[in-house]
Amino acid sequence: MADDKFRDPQGGGSLILAWQATNKTVLIVGGGAVAAGRAFNALEADARVVIVAPDINAELQYRVDRGQVSWRSRKFEDTDLEGADMVLTAIGDADESRRIVGVCRQLRIPVNAADINDLCDFWFMSTHRDHSVQIAVSTNSKAPRLANRIRRQVAAALPRGTGLAVEQIGRLRKRIREADPKPENSKRRMAWLMQLCDYWPIEQLANLDSDNIDSLLEAYVRNDAPQTITIAQDSVSVSSSDGVPSPVLHGQLVPDSVISAQPLNGKRGKLTLVGAGLGDPELLTVRAHRALLEADVVLADKLIPEPVLGIIKCEVYTARKFPGIATEAQDDLYRRGLEELAKGRHVVRLKQGDPFVYGRGGEEILFFRKHGYEPEVIPGLTSAINGPGLCGIPVTHRGVADQVLVLSGADRNGALPAIPQYLATRTLVILMSVKRLSQITQLLGQSGHPPDLPIAIVERAGCPDQRTVRGTLETIVDIVDRVGHNAPGLIVAGFAVNVLSDAAIEDRYLDESTMGLHSTE
Incomplete structure (x- = not known):
């Protein structure tokens, strides 16, 4: 029997890297739209950009006038390669591109020739950038137009504030390293930040301010688990990328005193316990989909995926159900549910998977039954x-x-x-x-x-x-x-x-x- 301990490589891919171009010289041969696009990408990577072309377009002229790029106003000469760390050709003369590539190969300078794939040491990818977050899609030069479509779909699925969240985590990471620089504590630093990144919603990380970062640093020094930390921002109302109130930041703990609120229009509240299934809205049952559209408020589990939350038109609220504080979060949902039911509203309790498979569906039915509400149960697909x-x-x-x-x-x-x-x-x-x-x-x-x-x-x-x-x-x-x-x-x-x-x-x-x-x- 073959040894299957290690997987075999699948050929045909590219070695995808993020190249550190700061203060490196990128030489671009050409002065048209493609050259301008290449120059912009190189500038965003903090490279030194040199343009070689008899004429340049308006965008490149703008960058020359502002000192962003250097321009050698003539045709390419082999001596232009001196000091170049990377060469990009963007000219219509294929023979000249091939000649330039040959000289670059002799000098071992990585080179890309626009629209001549077999000459390229590397390809440009379809990229999305949001602050420090960069997402690149490569089709290995087989379908660049389709790469753009894929990139747009990936970018659209990102929560609002993803780039800002990365910036704030970077600030916090730097502060923690300054406060605890010992090499032997690197595993502790990594583990703590990993929990923070895994458990806190991206929208909340994006909205951290200096005071919040100070509080998180103090929590790290005290060795508090990230799942247990509460910061002042938790009571702020923030909208998610779908325009739906953030499932963590919207709302506060509901005092027991408000449970006696008067019903709306004299109606008695209705509670529906819905299984969200596996995450794809198309895998919701028809009955579950209808309940979500008819709800006045949805109390959702933390792990309900954004595509399911995206079909909901009403307010969505989720308590921070993290390890160590799950009981407190569950009590929060109970109080919020009773408050909304007392107002005569239709409350949907949305649980991941099926409510009765290692969820608290049974416990929730017993709780609300004790308070006079018999939930309708709509099962969901279980993972x-x-x-x-x-x-x-x-x-x-x-x-x-x-x-x-x-x-x-x-x-x-x-x-x-x-x-x-x-x-x-x-x-x-x-x-x-x-x-x-x-x-x-x-x-x-x-x-x-x-x-x-x-x-x-x-x-x-x-x-x-x-x-x-x-x-x-x-x-x-x-x-x-x-x-x-x-x-x-x-x-x-x-x-x-x-x-x-x-x-x-x-x-x-x-x-x-x-x-x-x-x-x-």
Whole structure:
């Protein structure tokens, strides 16, 4: 049997890098629109730009007049290459471009010849920039127009304030390094900032000010977990990228005294418990979609994806449901729900997946029933079964797996799950557990699961950026360390993981370069 411990490279790609061009000299041959575009990109990277051309267009003349670029008003000469770190040709003479490329190759200067792909050492990509955030899409020069479309779609999906959030995290990171510069504390710094970036909404990070950064620095020094930190900004109303009030920043804790508010028009409030499914609005049930459109207010889980929130027309509110303060956040939702119900409003409690699969759906029904409200329940697709299915993993497959066991990665006290002894025909699905992957794999090994047992990490199932990372019990931790993890995710263990060929599922959203372990079909 072939050794599948490491994945084989898939040729045909480009080595994508972010080139540090500060104070490097970029020589551009040509004076037209393409040359102007190249000059702008180089200037944004803080490069020194030199233009060589008998004539230049209005944009380049503007930059020359303001000292942004240097201009040699003549045709290219080989001596122009002296001191150049990169050369870009943007002229209509293909023969001259080829000659310039040949000289650059002799001098080992990286060169790009516009519209002559076979001559290029590198290509320009379709890019989106928002402050320090840069997103580049490459089609390896096969479909540059389509790259623009893909780039626009990616950029449109970013939360508002993404670039500002990066700037503020950069400021905070610098302050933390100044306050705690010891090399031996680098892991602590990285882990703390990682939790902050993972758990705080981008809109909230974007709106940090100097006082907030001071407060976060003090919290780091005190070793407070980022999930437990409250800053003054939490009570500020901020709109998200969809124009919907931010699910974290909008609203405050509702005092018990307001629960007795008078009903609107004498109507009694209505409560609907809705499962949001996996994240794709098209995977909502028709009934759930209708409830969201009819709601007066939606109380949403923290992890409800933006595309689902985007179809909601009314106010959306989400408490900060982070590890360590989940009970307080749940109480916040209860109080807000009772307040809105007392006003006679239609309240939709929107829960990720299915409300009754490791959610608090049952607890919420009991709570509101005690206060005189019987919720209507609208189920949703659960990631435990449908998540693997969307990623080409049938959790039960005839002759391979005759049972599936769904576990939570932590009980209500945070303890690891009790994993039963190994059974070859069982598929294990472990939710909310990827951050504990190393511990989970140890438990699997201790309960008799073999080292070559297929393991998959299913990430963001049902979202456009869903991904599956595959390996074995022996290799999966190293693979995830290498390729990273995009929460939320779940673990699937069992021979059903590889029962379908990769070819059958690569046509979905998956990136084969991160699949880790391929099936042997």
